Amino acid sequence: MMSIQIEALFTTALGLLPPWHVAKVELDTAKRRIDFEVGHTGKRAACPGCGAEHQLIHDRVRRSWRHLDFFQFEAWLHADVPRIQCSGCGKTTQMTVPWAREGSGFTLLFEALALSLCRELPVSQAANHLRVASKRLWRRIGHYVQAARAKDDMSGVRHVGVDETSVKRGHEYITVVHDLQAKRLLFACPENDHRTLEAFAKDLRAHGGDPEQVEHACIDMSAAYTKGIGQSLPKAQISYDRFHVVALAQSAMDEVRREEIRSSAAAIREAVGTYGKHTLRQLLWGMRKNPAQWTRAQSEAMHWLQRSNLKSARAWRLKQALRLVYREALASNRGDVALAALTKWMGWAKRSRLEPFKRLACTLKAHLGGVVRGMLDGRSNAYVEAMNGLLQQTKRAARGFRSVQNFIAIAYLRMSKLKHLPNNPLVPAIPRDYGRYRHVC
Numbered sequence: 502m503m504s505i506q507i508e509a510l511f512t513t514a515l516g517l518l519p520p521w522h523v524a525k526v527e528l529d530t531a532k533r534r535i536d537f538e539v540g541h542t543g544k545r546a547a548c549p550g551c552g553a554e555h556q557l558i559h560d561r562v563r564r565s566w567r568h569l570d571f572f573q574f575e576a577w578l579h580a581d582v583p584r585i586q587c588s589g590c591g592k593t594t595q596m597t598v599p600w601a602r603e604g605s606g607f608t609l610l611f612e613a614l615a616l617s618l619c620r621e622l623p624v625s626q627a628a629n630h631l632r633v634a635s636k637r638l639w640r641r642i643g644h645y646v647q648a649a650r651a652k653d654d655m656s657g658v659r660h661v662g663v664d665e666t667s668v669k670r671g672h673e674y675i676t677v678v679h680d681l682q683a684k685r686l687l688f689a690c691p692e693n694d695h696r697t698l699e700a701f702a703k704d705l706r707a708h709g710g711d712p713e714q715v716e717h718a719c720i721d722m723s724a725a726y727t728k729g730i731g732q733s734l735p736k737a738q739i740s741y742d743r744f745h746v747v748a749l750a751q752s753a754m755d756e757v758r759r760e761e762i763r764s765s766a767a768a769i770r771e772a773v774g775t776y777g778k779h780t781l782r783q784l785l786w787g788m789r790k791n792p793a794q795w796t797r798a799q800s801e802a803m804h805w806l807q808r809s810n811l812k813s814a815r816a817w818r819l820k821q822a823l824r825l826v827y828r829e830a831l832a833s834n835r836g837d838v839a840l841a842a843l844t845k846w847m848g849w850a851k852r853s854r855l856e857p858f859k860r861l862a863c864t865l866k867a868h869l870g871g872v873v874r875g876m877l878d879g880r881s882n883a884y885v886e887a888m889n890g891l892l893q894q895t896k897r898a899a900r901g902f903r904s905v906q907n908f909i910a911i912a913y914l915r916m917s918k919l920k921h922l923p924n925n926p927l928v929p930a931i932p933r934d935y936g937r938y939r940h941v942c
């Protein structure tokens with residue numbers, strides 16, 4: 502009597518409807534495991550293939566599914582799943598069960614929880630947590646992301662940001678396209694040439710968007726992307742984002758410093774004098790950081806650098822000055838102010854007698870309109886940088902299984918705000934402060 506009540510209770514807890522019900526519950530406290538035997542009453546059922554009603558159950562196939570833990574107990578569902586012999590279509594088909602996808606060894610709720618964990622934790626950690634192999638999680642991420650993207654709506658896309666990132670250090674580049682207004686990842690693919698934008702335009706169309714309606718594209722200064730935008734997003738006005746321009750100044754500075762260390766090692770040693778090797782090491786890092794982030798040792802080394810006559814010191818001042826130009830432009834948010842400040846900086850760079858900066862000045866001049874637009878659009882710039890941070894996190898999350906496809910799938914899962922993913926089963930459907938709002942409507 503007692504036992505029957507418990508089984509009815511679990512039938513409800515698992516959300517099972519007739520003819521499915523929990524027939525037996527086995528609790529093993531030593532193994533911390535709870536096993537549910539799920540039964541199917543009835544001799545006939547509809548054919549899963551063609552839908553013909555009242556077909557004979559031919560035989561049953563034994564199957565098991567891992568379910569959400571019940572407290573500290575690992576929960577499993579087991580059932581003899583009917584196979585239906587159909588007089589309509591002549592086939593024998595295994596019945597689909599309401600708690601799992603066909604062919605999956607996890608219940609739907611377990612998969613939903615696994616997916617939610619993978620949005621917050623590195624996949625290998627989520628796998629440890631759930632006590633499953635991470636390979637099985639990667640398969641599910643792939644499946645659900647694809648299904649959710651198939652229903653994704655991109656009809657409102659007007660402003661995009663295009664960027665490239667390396668999946669493995671220094672090689673295997675992928676292109677990512679962001680919606681700068683909705684602040685989400687729209688598209689990622691393992692190439693970085695002008696055809697990438699063609700692939701994006703096709704994907705956009707497949708999701709209800711229109712490449713002709715994209716008004717604004719924020720990109721780096723690579724010729725490939727500029728060409729790709731012209732061909733595939735013909736109405737988009739291009740701007741070059743701050744993140745990349747400052748990165749170009751950073752590499753110009755690094756080039757000057759490397760060259761100087763290589764060609765005038767003796768002069769530098771003499772200039773450093775008693776400061777020695779330690780100072781040089783502090784300089785390498787200090788030059789790349791913002792003054793606010795300097796350690797005391799870096800701060801001393803940098804003060805020394807600024808009093809020296811080294812080319813590296815001039816290069817550092819130029820790089821810092823470009824940062825200030827951007828800050829000034831952003832503060833005024835006026836095209837004429839930005840253009841004047843940038844023109845002044847380019848003049849200084851051209852006269853600097855530092856080859857890498859002279860080249861950078863030419864590059865900026867050749868792209869002047871887009872560079873100035875990029876100086877004013879503060880929101881999208883900030884977003885491109887924030888996205889870069891998220892991509893770094895995603896790289897850490899994908900560690901251990903860094904196939905490009907896996908990386909792209911986890912990037913979509915975390916950064917696309919997909920609306921058609923399964924919900925986390927542990928989040929209550931009714932918000933906790935429900936009571937406060939219950940009389941409002």
Ligand SMILES: [Zn+2]
Nearest residue numbers: 548551587590
């Ligand atoms: Zn049939």
